[in-house]
Amino acid sequence: MHGLSMKLHLTDDTVVAGRAFGADREVGGEVVFNTGMSGYVETLTDPSYRGQILVLTYPLQGNYGVPEGPFESSRIQVEGLIVTRYSARPSHHSLVTTLGDWLKSHNVPAIEGVDTRTLTRRLREHGTMQGFLLRESTPIEHAKANVSSIDMARVVGLVAQGEITRHPGGDTRVLVIDTGAKASIINKLQVRGAAVTVAPFATRWEPLLDEVDGVVLTNGPGDPADLMPLVERVRTVLARGLPVLGICLGHQLVALAAGARTYKLPYGHRSQNQPVMDVVTRHAYVTSQNHGYAVDERTLPSDWAPWFVNLNDGTNEGIQHRYRPFRTVQFHPEAAPGPLDTEFLFDDFLRMATGMR
DSSP: TOOOOEEEEETTOOOOEEEEOOOOEEEEEEEEEEEOSSSSHHHHHHHHOTTEEEEEEEEETTOOOOOEEEESSSOOOSSEEOOOEOOOSSOOEEEEOOOHHHHTTTTTTTSSSOOOOHHHHHHHHHEEEEEEEEEEEEOOHHHHHHOOOOOOOHHHHHSSSSEEEEEOSSEEEEEESSSSSOOOHHHHHTTEEEEEEEEETTOOGGGGGGGEEEEOOOOOSSSSGGGHHHHHHHHHHHHHTTTTEETTTHHHHHHHHHTEEEEEEEEEEEEEEEEEEETOOOOEEEEEEEEEEEGGGGGOOEEEEEEEEEETOOOEEEEEESSSEEEEEBBTTTOOSSTTTTHHHHHHHHHHHHHHH
C-alpha cells in the first residue's frame, strides 16, 4: 500500500498526514520519539517499544535496508512507525529486504512524509500522549471505538513468554529474569564467559537462585508500578545477597523492591546519545536509552545511593547499595544500537558474581 494516504491522530486532536509504506492496518498506542541517527533495525525489535507508535526524528530511514539478523527479539515490537523520508531502494552488502517489506511481513503500519521534528516538539511541549495511525477516511470517533491498542498494564506478559532456557558459557552462572530482554544483554554475558539461564518473569525462577552466581533484571515495556507482584519476588533476590545488575525496567524494579518510588517522565529518554555521569568517579559517558519512567532518588532508603545522573535533565540513571553487591542502571550498557562506553559494567558485574562463589 505504498503511497496511500494515512494519518496520525493524537488525543489532543492534532492530525498529521503521511504516505503509507508499511502494512495496511490501523493501530492505537502511546506516541513516543527516538532521536537516534541510525539503528532502526535494533530499535524496532526492542521489546521495550511494545504498545507504542514510534516517531524517528532523523529524516532518512530505511537507507541500508534490513539484514538477516540478529535482532533484539524475534519480531518488530512497535505498533506503528512514523518517519520523514523512507528509502525504498536501500543499499548495503548485508541487506535481505527493505524496511517497508519487513514492516509488512510483521503487519506493522508506517507512514512517511511527516515533519517528525515538529511532531517531536509537540510531544516535548505537551508530553507523551496516545494516538491512532489511521487510513485517511477513518473518523476518529470510529477509531476510538473500534481500533484496539495494547493494555500497557499487562504488556510485559506479551514480551516475556515461554519456558526457561539455558545458554552455554563458562563457569560463572547468571540468571536473567526476563521482562522483555534484548538479545544483546544475553550475548554480552555469554561472550564474557557466563553460562546464562533466561527465565520469563512469570515462571517459577526462585529455585534457580540456588545454582547461580548472580542475577540480571532486564529492560521491558510499561509502568514498573504495574508489576508489584514481581517487585515482591525481587525482594527475595535481594534477601539472598546474590550480586544483582538491573537494566532499564530492571533498575526500576530493584528500586521499588528497595522501597523507593518511580514516576512517569514527560516524554522519556529514547536515543543513543544520552549523557550520564558516574556521581562517584565524576566520569561522563554517552549511553543508549529507551524508557518513559524514572526512579525518584529522593525516596531511596539510607542504605542505597545514587550512582549515575542524566546530564541533560538531572534525573537518576543508576543506584547502588552501599554495602551489598546490588547495582542498577537506567541506560543500556549493551547498547545495540548505540555507543559501547558502558560495556564495562558487564565485566564489573561478572567479577562480583565470580567473587561470590
